[in-house]
Amino acid sequence: MAVSGGPRGRSERTDGRETKARLVAATTQSLREVGFAGTSAREVARRAGTHQSQVFYYFGTVPDLLLAALDAVSERRLTAYDGLLAGAHSSADLIEAAGEIIASDLATGDVAILTELLSGSRSVPGMSEQVAARLRPWEEFAERAVRQAASAHPLGTLAPTADLAHLVVATILGLELLASVDPDPQRLPDLLDRAAAAAALLTALMPASARPDAVGALPSPVAAHPAYEVEGTS
Numbered sequence: 668m669a670v671s672g673g674p675r676g677r678s679e680r681t682d683g684r685e686t687k688a689r690l691v692a693a694t695t696q697s698l699r700e701v702g703f704a705g706t707s708a709r710e711v712a713r714r715a716g717t718h719q720s721q722v723f724y725y726f727g728t729v730p731d732l733l734l735a736a737l738d739a740v741s742e743r744r745l746t747a748y749d750g751l752l753a754g755a756h757s758s759a760d761l762i763e764a765a766g767e768i769i770a771s772d773l774a775t776g777d778v779a780i781l782t783e784l785l786s787g788s789r790s791v792p793g794m795s796e797q798v799a800a801r802l803r804p805w806e807e808f809a810e811r812a813v814r815q816a817a818s819a820h821p822l823g824t825l826a827p828t829a830d831l832a833h834l835v836v837a838t839i840l841g842l843e844l845l846a847s848v849d850p851d852p853q854r855l856p857d858l859l860d861r862a863a864a865a866a867a868l869l870t871a872l873m874p875a876s877a878r879p880d881a882v883g884a885l886p887s888p889v890a891a892h893p894a895y896e897v898e899g900t901s
Contacts, residue, residue, distance in 0.1 A: 683725070686715075686717060686721055686725065687725050687726075687735075689715040689716065689717065690711060690712075690715050690717070690721065690722060690725060690726070690732060691732070691735055691736050691739050692715070693711045693712075693714035693715035694706060694711050694732055694733060694735070694736040695736045695739065695740060695780055696714055697710050697711055697714055698733070698736065698779065698780045698783045698784070699776040699779045699780060702783050702787070703733075703783040703784065703786065703787025703788075704787065706729075706733065706783075707729065708722040708723065708729050708732075711729075711732065730788075730791050730794050730797075733784060733788075733794075734794075734797055734798070734801070736780065737780065737781070737784055737798065737801055738801065740777050740780055740781075741801060741804065741805070744768075744771075744772070744777060745804060745805070745808060747771070748764075748767075748768055748771075748808070749808075761812055761813070761835070762862050764812065765835070765838075765839055766856070768839060769839060769842055769843050769846065769855065772843055773843060773846055778840075778843040778844065781840070782840075782843075782844055784798050785798060802836065805836050806829075806832050806833055806836050807832075809831075809832035809833075809835040809836050810828050810829055810831075810832035812832075812835070813826065813828045813831045813832050813835065814826075814828045817831075842855060842858075
């Protein structure tokens with residue numbers, strides 16, 4: 668009777684986890700650099716330094732590997748951005764947080780992964796539904812943020828938080844996609860600054876008893892982020 672919990676078994680499990688991690692990392696890199704069409708089992712295996720049979724051994728199909736890569740990126744992003752939710756107490760705070768999210772996604776290339784899968788998955792039967800399902804945690808994240816920000820307003824309980832959350836996610840994805848191809852790197856920071864200023868003005872016009880605790884001049888939400896640095900400026 669074989670014993671699977673010995674040193675050899677533990678070593679094989681560790682090797683398996685490391686191989687899977689390398690394949691997922693190689694897939695995210697490939698999606699960023701060569702897109703959905705160029706991310707084949709052979710290309711991923713080459714980048715991971717392993718044989719392409721390992722793709723099918725550990726993930727079954729290339730689409731399943733692509734979805735695993737999206738899961739890994741989403742988990743990392745949600746963990747990183749969860750702290751932003753704690754500080755979002757007004758619509759201006761939400762705009763500032765959105766700016767940080769967009770800047771980070773552009774800097775890491777994560778937006779390219781999602782946009783490649785959103786567009787490419789339509790060519791694989793059933794995959795687009797799987798990608799859409801993986802956007803649901805982001806809508807839940809946005810819904811919590813909207814609900815928290817709306818609670819500062821007297822009529823906040825009447826806000827359609829689910830619809831607003833969907834709008835927030837769609838807007839961020841759209842802005843990220845446009846920013847990734849916009850030749851003017853300052854356009855998006857300027858847009859978010861104006862939106863934050865408008866939100867701050869609306870907050871200032873609220874009754875004093877209904878205002879969030881901190882009302883005042885808002886810092887630029889994204890201008891200081893490395894993703895938005897303009898060459899020749901400081």
